[in-house]
Amino acid sequence: MLFARRKSSSIFTPEPFMMKQAAFNGRKNGNLSIFVVVFSVFLFALFMYNEDVKSIAEFPFSSRSRAKSQEVVSHQQQDLSSTQQEDPQAENHQPSGQPKSTERSTTEVEPRRQDELEKSRRTKVVFEDENGPGIRLPVIKQEAREGRVAQPEPKEKAKDEERSGEAEVKEDRTVVLERTVVSVPEGCDLFTGQWVYDNVTSPIYKEHECEFLTEQVTCMRNGRKDDTHQKWRWQPRDCNLPRFDARIFLERLRGKRLMFVGDSLNRNQWESMVCLAQSGGIPGKKTLVKNGSLNVFRVEEYDAAVEFYWAPFLVESNSDDPNLHSIQNRIIMPESINKHGKNWKGVDYLIFNTYIWWMNTFNMKVLRGSFDEGATEYDEVDRPKAYRRVLKTWAKWVEKNVDPQRTMVFFMSMSPNHIKSEEWDNPNGIKCAQETQPVTNLPHALDVGTDWRLFDVATNVTRSMRKVPVWFLSITALSELRKDAHTSVHTLRQGKLLTPEQQADPATYADCIHWCLPGLPDIWNEFLYARIASSPWRI
Numbered sequence: 001m002l003f004a005r006r007k008s009s010s011i012f013t014p015e016p017f018m019m020k021q022a023a024f025n026g027r028k029n030g031n032l033s034i035f036v037v038v039f040s041v042f043l044f045a046l047f048m049y050n051e052d053v054k055s056i057a058e059f060p061f062s063s064r065s066r067a068k069s070q071e072v073v074s075h076q077q078q079d080l081s082s083t084q085q086e087d088p089q090a091e092n093h094q095p096s097g098q099p100k101s102t103e104r105s106t107t108e109v110e111p112r113r114q115d116e117l118e119k120s121r122r123t124k125v126v127f128e129d130e131n132g133p134g135i136r137l138p139v140i141k142q143e144a145r146e147g148r149v150a151q152p153e154p155k156e157k158a159k160d161e162e163r164s165g166e167a168e169v170k171e172d173r174t175v176v177l178e179r180t181v182v183s184v185p186e187g188c189d190l191f192t193g194q195w196v197y198d199n200v201t202s203p204i205y206k207e208h209e210c211e212f213l214t215e216q217v218t219c220m221r222n223g224r225k226d227d228t229h230q231k232w233r234w235q236p237r238d239c240n241l242p243r244f245d246a247r248i249f250l251e252r253l254r255g256k257r258l259m260f261v262g263d264s265l266n267r268n269q270w271e272s273m274v275c276l277a278q279s280g281g282i283p284g285k286k287t288l289v290k291n292g293s294l295n296v297f298r299v300e301e302y303d304a305a306v307e308f309y310w311a312p313f314l315v316e317s318n319s320d321d322p323n324l325h326s327i328q329n330r331i332i333m334p335e336s337i338n339k340h341g342k343n344w345k346g347v348d349y350l351i352f353n354t355y356i357w358w359m360n361t362f363n364m365k366v367l368r369g370s371f372d373e374g375a376t377e378y379d380e381v382d383r384p385k386a387y388r389r390v391l392k393t394w395a396k397w398v399e400k401n402v403d404p405q406r407t408m409v410f411f412m413s414m415s416p417n418h419i420k421s422e423e424w425d426n427p428n429g430i431k432c433a434q435e436t437q438p439v440t441n442l443p444h445a446l447d448v449g450t451d452w453r454l455f456d457v458a459t460n461v462t463r464s465m466r467k468v469p470v471w472f473l474s475i476t477a478l479s480e481l482r483k484d485a486h487t488s489v490h491t492l493r494q495g496k497l498l499t500p501e502q503q504a505d506p507a508t509y510a511d512c513i514h515w516c517l518p519g520l521p522d523i524w525n526e527f528l529y530a531r532i533a534s535s536p537w538r539i
Ligand SMILES: *[C@@H]1O[C@H](CO)[C@@H](O)[C@H](O)[C@H]1NC(C)=O
Pocket: 132, 133, 199, 200
């Protein structure tokens, strides 16, 4: 049945690459044109950056080439990490810190010469087909759970693409370079594959290189001993996932805004994206401003913004305060979204999620009436039912307020927890605290307690959207293997680093919900990157 779903939806899931092909095939010299475009991009890159010929040849997807390392010249006015008042398990149970006022951090950076490591990252790939220290990992097979679920008027889009393809050939070579279209093979299911140990191209940035990371996620600085969790790359079975290239990404984001909307797992991913976006020596000033529910990271050189908006249920709820997370009795208004939604209008890339806040009770409390009118009574609604109501409201908002010609919309599937080590056959483990490797071949299916019913709801709702296509990024199953990648005891609790005594008691204090950075969320962002950087340029 799953297969049938996949098939029936495939009519509506033309990948950008496919559209490109269709466009070119419509012309007589289609293949020649593709060749001309690709070759002129290649020539130009060769010409401009001949010192990087080797890396271009070996990394067709990652011209990490021009990457120059950087050096902090003037430090930020305020150390964000020390003012961060986050509770690692806020989503779950704990009370947390004080309300924050606006924080601001500014850093100016200047290029300096590349360091050796950066170089070695670019010029070699090893362990291409090995799994590192004696590990064989299972290959995850999934239905094509991702998909551009609807594609209105594909013919017109194809024409657009054809036009922009012609434009590319005619225009200045600089423009050609700026309009890189990363190749992601048509129809390849990026989410079916395996983890590959790769300590040469991973991690994409270093913990100490990204000053914007909060203490919640800097596991190594917080005392984690092993760093192997940073060194796993996702290898799709049937194609390659392009490695993140900050310059290509920032060209896509030039003069634009990308916004993550959701809970602390989406914030986790936002922090990762902030680091990725300035990896490889992106020059110029970067700022991070936190103001209430909205955090905005800007790269001035590109006039680009990577933002996070706090809305853990997407719809209005009593958990909308970005700082007070001690909400035990969570109540939502499933049909009310505009209060948040007005902050998402006009954004060019929108990435939504909602999951972890749903998980502390079996039923969701649905308000009778409105918070504004002082309502307090609620009904208890079965979790998937309430989830569907919320996503329906969200879908309606998207279809009414998003212009699909301008904005790409993504929905992240659920980020899994690793609370019971018996689930991966480690009866002597303590939650995720002693895990240093991804799950290897189990004699049984892995079940870490993810509520897959919500996955099905999200799949169905996003797939049913016709006017505005939504990319559903199916990161749940591949993340379930990453029991090694959580912050565990190397994190904050109620705004403070765990004490040595607390660290020694992982049964009580380990956070097996959020993830270390660098780490797993970087890979989630590579899926985003693959979709953004492979989409046709629109002029
Ligand atoms: C990468 O891992 C291999 C195998 O564990 C090891 O021999 C090698 O020294 C590592 N290289 C780096 C740069 O860490």
